[in-house]
Amino acid sequence: MMNAFQRYAVLSRQVLSSIFLIIAALVLTGCSISAPQAPVASQQADLLDNDSDGVINARDNCEGTPAGAVINNDGCSEEFEISARDDLHILFANDSSRIPASFIGEVNDLASFMKSFSSIVVELKGYASIIGEPDYNLTLSERRSKAVKSALIEQGIIPDRVRIVGYGEAEPVEAQTQEQSDILSRRVTASVKVSETDIVKKWTIYTTSPEDE
Structure with a gap:
């Protein structure tokens, strides 16, 4: 007669044998005890x-x-349209092509304008009064234009963006007296107008308003 320990051992072997047979049957019949894979969606739209x-x-x-x-x-x-204009008007002393200190601000303003609109090209028009020989005054008017161009280049403007023209005694400025006319005629002028199309941009954490600049 088997004791209790022997009966437990026999029972354990029977249970293990049954479990083994069940697992073997599942394997042989192709059944899986793992979870089924999720179906893969087929994306039709672009x-x-x-x-x-x-x-x-x-x-x-x-x-x-x-x-x-x-x-x-x-x-x-x-999109939105940008329209802007800047005018330059510098007066010179008699027989001089040096830009007076009081007109340096005009040069700086034009340089800033050109930096804001990188596509524009400026034409500087130089003039002289009727005092002196016409040929000399023509050369003097060109020197005045060149002086303003050099000042713009010093402000970082590319030379190719500045053209110079000397008109000499042509187109004198009308005034009440000849002296006043001579003073106003010794000049370099430029008029720049630009129209551009820009886009409305998204606000970002790096955006700054003009008031903050």
């Missing part, structure tokens, strides 16, 4: 966004939207 503006190609009516632009639901940016 969700690409080639210009990275947040609007997919399928409904983007404006390809190549500039980076950072505010766009509408059709992927199009908003």
Whole structure:
């Protein structure tokens, strides 16, 4: 007769044998005891966004939207017109091409304007009074234009963006007296007008308003 320990050992072997047979049956029948894999969705629609503006190609009516632009639901940016003008008028002493200190600010303002609109080219027009020989005054008017161009270059303007012209005694300024006319005629002038189209840009944490600059 088996004692209690022997009966427990026999029972344990029977249970283990049963478990082994069940596992073997599951393996042989191709059953899996692991969780089934999730189905893979098949994407049919085109969700690409080639210009990275947040609007997919399928409904983007404006390809190549500039980076950072505010766009509408059709992927199009908003534009606005910029119009600006700057005038330069420098008077010179008789028989001189040195820019008076009181007119340096005019040069600096024009340089700043040209830096803001990098596409513009300025034409400097030099003049002289009727005092002296016409040929000499023509050369003098050119020297005055060159002096202003050099001052602009010193402010960081590329030489190719500045053209000079000397008109000599041509186009004198009308005044009440000849002396006043001579004083006002010794000049260099320039008038620059620009119109550009820009885009409305998104606000970012790095954005600063003109008042903060």
